[in-house]
Amino acid sequence: xxxxxxxxxxxxxxxxxxxxxxxxxxxxxxxxxxxxxxxxxxxxxxxxxxxxxxxxxxxxxxxxxxxxxxxxxxxxxxxxxxxxxxxxxxxxxxxxxxxxxxxxxxxxxxxxxxxxxxxxxxxxxxxxxxxxxxxxxxxxxxxxxxxxxxxxxxxxxxxxxxxxxxxxxxxxxxxxxxxxxxxxxxxxxxxxxxxxxxxxxxxxxxxxxxxxxxxxxxxxxxxxxxxxxxxxxxxxxxxxxxxxxxxxxxxxxxxxxxxxxxxxxxxxxxxxxxxxxxxxxxxxxxxxxxxxxxxxxxxxxx
Amino acid sequence: xxxxxxxxxxxxxxxxxxxxxxxxxxxxxxxxxxxxxxxxxxxxxxxxxxxxxxxxxxxxxxxxxxxxxxxxxxxxxxxxxxxxxxxxxxxxxxxxxxxxxxxxxxxxxxxxxxxxxxxxxxxxxxxxxxxxxxxxxxxxxxxxxxxxxxxxxxxxxxxxxxxxxxxxxxxxxxxxxxxxxxxxxxxxxxxxxxxxxxxxxxxxxxxxxxxxxxxxxxxxxxxxxxxxxxxxxxxxxxxxxxxxxxxxxxxxxxxxxxxxxxxxxxxxxxxxxxxxxxxxxxxxxxxxxxxxxxxxxxxxxxxxxxxxxxxx
Numbered sequence: 001x002x003x004x005x006x007x008x009x010x011x012x013x014x015x016x017x018x019x020x021x022x023x024x025x026x027x028x029x030x031x032x033x034x035x036x037x038x039x040x041x042x043x044x045x046x047x048x049x050x051x052x053x054x055x056x057x058x059x060x061x062x063x064x065x066x067x068x069x070x071x072x073x074x075x076x077x078x079x080x081x082x083x084x085x086x087x088x089x090x091x092x093x094x095x096x097x098x099x100x101x102x103x104x105x106x107x108x109x110x111x112x113x114x115x116x117x118x119x120x121x122x123x124x125x126x127x128x129x130x131x132x133x134x135x136x137x138x139x140x141x142x143x144x145x146x147x148x149x150x151x152x153x154x155x156x157x158x159x160x161x162x163x164x165x166x167x168x169x170x171x172x173x174x175x176x177x178x179x180x181x182x183x184x185x186x187x188x189x190x191x192x193x194x195x196x197x198x199x200x201x202x203x204x205x206x207x208x209x210x211x212x213x214x215x216x217x218x219x220x221x222x223x224x225x226x227x228x229x230x231x232x233x234x235x236x237x238x239x240x241x242x243x244x245x246x247x248x249x250x251x252x253x254x255x256x257x258x259x260x261x262x263x264x265x266x267x268x269x270x271x272x273x274x275x276x277x278x279x280x281x282x283x284x285x286x287x288x289x290x291x292x293x294x295x296x297x298x299x300x301x302x
Numbered sequence: 303x304x305x306x307x308x309x310x311x312x313x314x315x316x317x318x319x320x321x322x323x324x325x326x327x328x329x330x331x332x333x334x335x336x337x338x339x340x341x342x343x344x345x346x347x348x349x350x351x352x353x354x355x356x357x358x359x360x361x362x363x364x365x366x367x368x369x370x371x372x373x374x375x376x377x378x379x380x381x382x383x384x385x386x387x388x389x390x391x392x393x394x395x396x397x398x399x400x401x402x403x404x405x406x407x408x409x410x411x412x413x414x415x416x417x418x419x420x421x422x423x424x425x426x427x428x429x430x431x432x433x434x435x436x437x438x439x440x441x442x443x444x445x446x447x448x449x450x451x452x453x454x455x456x457x458x459x460x461x462x463x464x465x466x467x468x469x470x471x472x473x474x475x476x477x478x479x480x481x482x483x484x485x486x487x488x489x490x491x492x493x494x495x496x497x498x499x500x501x502x503x504x505x506x507x508x509x510x511x512x513x514x515x516x517x518x519x520x521x522x523x524x525x526x527x528x529x530x531x532x533x534x535x536x537x538x539x540x541x542x543x544x545x546x547x548x549x550x551x552x553x554x555x556x557x558x559x560x561x562x563x564x565x566x567x568x569x570x571x572x573x574x575x576x577x578x579x580x581x582x583x584x585x586x587x588x589x590x591x592x593x594x595x596x597x598x599x600x601x602x603x604x605x606x607x608x609x610x611x612x613x614x
Contacts (some may be wrong), residue, residue, distance in 0.1 A: 020404045027401045031387055038389070126385035130446075133350050135375035136402050298371075302352040 017140065024136070025144050032118055032148035041113055042156070045106060049160040052097060056167030064171060075175045087169065087176030091183045092254070094168040098187045099245065102157060102164075103194060104238075108224070110153050111198035112205075112216035118145040119206035129302050139294035146203050146290060154195040161187050186248035190241055197237045197282045200289035207296040231265045237285065239263070239271075240278035247275040303363050303376060303453045303485050304328055305349055310358035312344050319344040320509040322358070327487055331480045333496035334489040335604060336506040342489035343382060345506065346456050349487070350379055362454065375403070378452030380443045382459040382489075388432040392423055392442045395431060399446050417449035418442070422471065436463035444472060448479070455479060455486045461495045473499060493604055505604055517603060526606055527554040527568035530575055533591040537563050543588055550578065 036042055067086060068079040078086040119142075122128040131141050165184045169177045205219070206212040228238035242261040249256045258264050263272040273281070305327040312319040320341040327349075334342045347353040348360050351367030351374065360366070365373050387395060393414050400410035418427040421441040426434065431442065440463055447455065457476075461469050476499060480486055490496050496503065497517075504514035513520040534540055537560070544556050544565050552571040559566070569575050572595075583590060596602060 023401050023404045023406060026407075027398045031390070031398065034389055035387075125387075126381070126383055127387060129352055129381065130379070130385055130399070131402070132352055133374055133377050133379040134399060134402060135372055137371055140402075298369075301354055302347055 017137075017143075020140065021144070024140060025147070028144040029148040029151070032145055033152055035117055035121070036114055036149070036152045039113070039117055042110075045110055045113070046156065046160075049102070049106060049156075049164075052101060053160070053163045053167045056164065056170070060167070060170045067171065069173075076173050077175055078171065078173050085172075085176075087172030087180055090169050090172050090176065091180040094165055094180075095183050095187065095249065097168075098161060098164065102161065103187075103190055103241065103245075107153070107157055107191065107194050108198060108216075108220050110157070111149075111195070111202045112213055112220070114149045114153055115199055115202035115206045116212045116216075118149050119203055120210075120212055126302075128297075128300075132297075132300075132302070137294070138298035139290065142203060142207070142290055142294045142297055146199055146293075149199045149203070150195045153199060154192050157191045157195070158188055161191060182248075182252050186245065186252070189248065190245050193244060193279060193282045194237075194241055196286045197241075200286035200293070201237070204289045204293040204296065207293045207300070229262045231271075233262070233271065234273065237282065240273055240281050243273040243278040244275050246272050247278075305454065305485065305487070306359075306361045307345070307348070308359045308361075310345075310348060310355045310360055312348060312353060313356045318509050320348075320506070323506070323509075323511045324358075325504055325511065325514055327485055329480075329483045329485045330502060331476060331486045331488060331500035333500050333503045334487060334506060335491070335493055335496055335503055336489075337491050340491075340506045341509040342491075342506060343458055344509070346379075346458050346487065346489060350374075350377060350456060375450075376453040378447035378450070378455045380447045380455075380457040380460050382462060384439060386431045386439070386442070389430060391428050391430055392418055392434070392438070392445070393427040395442060396446050396449055400449060403450060405450075413449050414445070417445040421445050421475075422468075437465045437468045440464045440468060440472075444475070448475075453484060455484055457486070457488045459490055460488060461490065461492060469495070520603060527570055528572055528595060529557075529566045529568050530572065530593065530595045531564050531566045532579070532593050533562075533564050535589045535591050539586075539588045540565055542586065543583075546582055546586055550582075552578070 066081060068081060068083075070077050070079065080086060080089070119128075122131070128141075132138075161184065165187075166177065169180060172180075201219075202212065202216050205215045209215045224236050224238045227233060228236040228242075233239040242263055246256065246258060246261040246263055258270040258272055259268075261272075263270060265271050305325075307323055307325040310323045311321050323341070323345060325345070334345060336342050344353065348355055349362065349367060351370075354368045360368075362373055362376070367373055367377075387398070390398065393411070396414035396418060397407075397410045400413055401407065405413070415427065418424070418441075421444060423438060423441055423445070426438055431439070434442065440460070444457075444460065447457070455476075460472055460476075464472060473495075476486060476488070480500075488496060488499065501517050502515070503517050503520070505512040505520070532543065534543060540558055540560065540563060544558055547553055547565075547567055548556055552569045552574040553567055554570060555568040557566040557568075558564075567575065579593070
């Protein structure tokens with residue numbers, strides 16, 4: 001009966017949360033964004049992200065004279081000396097490297113770092129105690145920090161992805177850049193869902209554990225790294241991100257196999273999830289994580 | 303608003319924070335006194351809902367402060383420790399906590415400016431907190447806690463690090479707020495600070511409540527002779543007075559300090575002394591310069607309680 005009562009109150013609660021967000025979100029987002037952007041480790045990550053972009057430009061300036069060009073309907077199309085279309089080669093390079101460097105590595109580290117800065121630092125600086133003596137629900141404390149974290153994370157990774165796309169595809173000229181925007185949008189789509197999922201999960205770690213960075217790394221290696229390649233990979237977030245990526249590349253007409261994204265079981269059967277379901281699962285994971293996190297915040301004693 | 307602690311115990315693992323504390327706090331100023339580590343901050347955290355009692359019950363206007371987050375709209379809290387977003391200015395910091403109370407930007411800014419100005423931070427409010435002195439930080443904490451006119455003000459060591467001017471200003475403000483009917487709870491290990499603000503005190507040590515109530519009443523409960531010092535105008539009357547007083551039933555002992563021309567009478571019946579003494583002085587034709595009892599001070603009271611004095 002109590003649960004039914006709680007559920008019946010939900011629309012009013014959501015409405016109230018949305019109304020209060022007008023005043024609550026801007027100052028919290030401003031503070032969180034500031035803290036994330038002045039963090040030295042954030043800049044180390046940005047520097048790491050810029051390296052492949054710089055490398056892309058260096059390769060372009062060193063090899064742009066080796067390209068073959070053909071003009072069709074006023075558009076310049078570039079080929080390698082072997083006659084292969086440069087933009088087709090480069091788009092696959094971009095997708096592969098984005099998946100390898102950004103999606104599988106940097107984004108996870110960034111989510112661990114950001115969640116730790118947003119939650120754990122507030123415990124250490126004792127500002128969380130001030131917040132807990134203020135009439136703000138623990139869900140709001142977490143939600144606005146989480147949203148600020150997602151915006152910052154996706155903002156940095158998104159800008160990087162655009163830059164990386166440009167510096168990778170520059171060899172294929174304007175035609176190649178415009179022709180393959182789908183792959184950029186695919187990466188951006190995966191990144192936004194990755195930010196939504198991992199920020200929520202790591203925020204929960206930051207609330208419940210004193211050393212969230214260590215727990216986050218262990219989770220990443222054991223759960224998202226090891227389990228995501230096994231038969232029971234549907235219990236990992238990586239499976240759903242891979243499913244979105246796999247479906248999008250297939251939709252672009254690329255010759256890709258499920259095994260390229262580890263979406264097969266030990267019997268070599270394809271176990272990819274429908275992209276829409278994958279997205280819904282990720283959103284549910286994030287919401288559940290935020291609810292668990294807000295319970296943790298509410299029950300935390302100082 | 304009424305704060306009620308009923309036999310509250312708080313354990314941190316095997317360490318006992320506070321033990322079996324009962325306390326009623328009504329409007330006006332109440333001081334929680336005790337040395338560092340006595341359990342003052344733990345008591346305050348439990349009242350604020352930052353911590354949950356291991357045993358016992360705490361209520362604020364009949365509600366549980368740990369689970370009722372809306373109750374916190376009545377709380378203004380000045381912590382002992384520094385807890386700032388150091389990159390913010392004082393104005394931004396106070397505004398931040400107003401805005402998360404769902405107050406619009408312009409209104410929050412006006413309120414924050416007024417509160418900070420009243421505490422003398424007119425020129426510093428737009429400087430980053432990281433550049434603030436301890437006194438400025440203390441004022442900023444107080445401004446943050448009081449800007450929204452809370453019904454309950456809980457201040458943990460509010461005078462710590464404050465210069466005499468700030469201390470005076472804070473005391474003046476607290477007296478004003480108390481007159482407005484707010485419930486103010488102040489903790490301090492500097493007894494003098496609290497003594498000048500209120501007679502309503504709670505004395506804690508080693509996590510236990512030693513006494514609470516009016517400090518004069520508490521003193522009367524302690525079964526330890528209380529010194530009353532009499533200073534005669536003529537030095538020659540010192541021994542005469544001592545001789546006369548020593549036979550009285552209420553006298554437990556006398557001490558003569560010829561150098562300072564003082565006679566100290568130790569008694570358990572203070573009221574009797576104050577009633578009988580004028581009669582004795584009149585009969586013996588002795589004029590006195592002054593009569594006082596330093597023992598009434600909180601320092602003395604506290605020392606006696608902490609030393610484990612016997613109770614009636």
